[in-house]
Amino acid sequence: MHIAFLLIGVLLLMWLVMSAPVGIRTIKRIFRVHAPAEKMRAALHPFGSDFTWNGAVSAVEKHSADSGKMITSHADRKGSFIERDFALYQSDNDLEWMVWFTSDTSLDQSFWRHHRMETKLLAVSPHETEIEISETDSYNGIAFLIFRYFSIRRMALKLKIWGEQGTYQSGGLFERPSTQIVMAVLSALLLWPVFGLTGQGFLLSAALTLIVGLHELGHIAAFRIMGQRTARMIFIPILGGIALGGRPYDRHFEIGFSALMGAGFSAFLTALLMWSHPLIAEMNTKLIADCVVVFALMGALFNLGNLIPVWKFDGGQVLRQVFRTPYAQALCAFLLLGWLMAIGHIIGLPANMLIISGAIFSLLSVFTSKGGIKPKTPLTPMNNNERAAILAAFVAVFSIHCSVLVWSAGILFA
Incomplete structure (x- = not known):
């Protein structure tokens, strides 16, 4: 129940941050x-x-x-x-x-x-x-x-x-790496009460903060691969983090690839954790093995949350680049949402929680579908090979995180 209230609160806060009609100010x-x-x-x-x-x-x-x-x-x-x-x-x-x-x-x-x-x-x-x-x-x-x-x-x-x-001081306090470390620590401390004010609760909040950092690191890697000379990460307490590139996007493929690489980078880590767990368990290190399962579960949940078909989330950005018509986008969004709810049913989540979460995601997707910064000239469209590659990578990344979620939930909640 606490997780459900946290989810609803975070989603409403995201709507306020991203799409609430503030008006002229x-x-x-x-x-x-x-x-x-x-x-x-x-x-x-x-x-x-x-x-x-x-x-x-x-x-x-x-x-x-x-x-x-x-x-x-x-x-x-x-x-x-x-x-x-x-x-x-x-x-x-x-x-x-x-x-x-x-x-x-x-x-x-x-x-x-x-x-x-x-x-x-x-x-x-x-x-x-x-x-x-x-x-x-x-x-x-x-x-x-x-x-x-x-x-x-x-x-x-x-x-x-x-x-x-008479002198100009470039940069600022907020951009310093030390400031971002402080913001990450603050984020972990603010999340601590959610997991319980215990040593275990703090470890969980710290693990979630680390997962956010790894996710944004994937976006930064994508920016560099796409030829951007500069990229940086900004931690936002409670909400997570933002990776910023050094220039505007030039191609639809660049948007899709950069959005997918957050969860894609983490997919390698969660898959590695799932593969290495039997080896760690055989070494009679139960504490480490349990930590691996918990970290994998949290990583899979966080990255799947970013891949949901909400248009200003990573998953929505990827689908919007691959499917350019509203009907194709809507069809794919409902299929993906149905896939997520099926995974939730497999790991044993209550039906009412799944229905409420699905309704919230659908409303949030509608509320955030408008807006965005429009470029002066249209971006370079994807060709068929790029579209197929991004879609295949999306399905692979989504499948990996779903598999890790089912596996880790099966161990923890058996």
């Missing part, structure tokens, strides 16, 4: 910098002489008094720098303006439809400036809203250091 940051208003205007105004102070924009081309083009330092899916045309709405005193992006070489214009960035400067004294930065956009799910909040907060901090000391 404005994030505002007001702070003071011990620097003249002219200096801060040069750093914040698109046509200012120091607009490239933080390296996010490498150059600005001025088209007219109220329009121009930003050449960013971020790579698009082909490796070129992303360029954005913008319109500028300027007040009479030159200390207030708003920027609206009218074109983007990487993203469809729908991404910028509701986006506005407003800046206001107030000269408190000849050597101190009050800055108000606000960013308005429409959000589905609170994840991107939270990201924007911390992004504008970080920018304000770095701008203050640049204005007062």
Whole structure:
């Protein structure tokens, strides 16, 4: 029963994070910098002489008094720098303006439809400036809203250091490996009460955190195989982790392969654990053998949970790339959900729990089916060989985790 409530709570939290209709929201940051208003205007105004102070924009081309083009330092899916045309709405005193992006070489214009960035400067004294930065956009799910909040907060901090000391500090505390280790430990501690505040409960929560890390490591390996030069992992307590690549996706095959490799990488480990268990048991090391079974069970459950046909989960992403029509996607989703429920029945889960879980997964799939970031131009489609390869790999990975789940549950709950 506790697991059922945990599952429902986590799924609702995921819906809130990924797809809840938050609507149009404005994030505002007001702070003071011990620097003249002219200096801060040069750093914040698109046509200012120091607009490239933080390296996010490498150059600005001025088209007219109220329009121009930003050449960013971020790579698009082909490796070129992303360029954005913008319109500028300027007040009479030159200390207030708003920027609206009218074109983007990487993203469809729908991404910028509701986006506005407003800046206001107030000269408190000849050597101190009050800055108000606000960013308005429409959000589905609170994840991107939270990201924007911390992004504008970080920018304000770095701008203050640049204005007062004349130096720019790249990176941040959150990206450091030490911070991610702390986040992983925090995640394990928050999960501890779910498994019971005992030594065994802590080992289970730590094992689940390790399983999350291995899963995201598979995604990172896929990014590198697909030619991305940089990739990193971010731990999110309770919810798990996120693997981020260094550029946008270029092909549908790349999306499917990268999404599948999380569970695919772990499939090798869980299969190895199942194969090695008899050897460990023969060595009369019952404690280690039991730990192997428990770890394999948790790994199989977690990765199967990621492979369910919810469109913003790994499984949904893979199926969406392989099957491009809604009817084929729906048929495959129901077949996969039926397969999962059959496995649940085999390992002895109650029928009411299976029905509730199936209903929750179906609703979550519907709620998360909309949205997503649309690229400027369509991605390169899969050919028949790539589609067959991804589908065969998906079936193999899914089958391995199902086999490990049935095997480990049979040992633990016999």
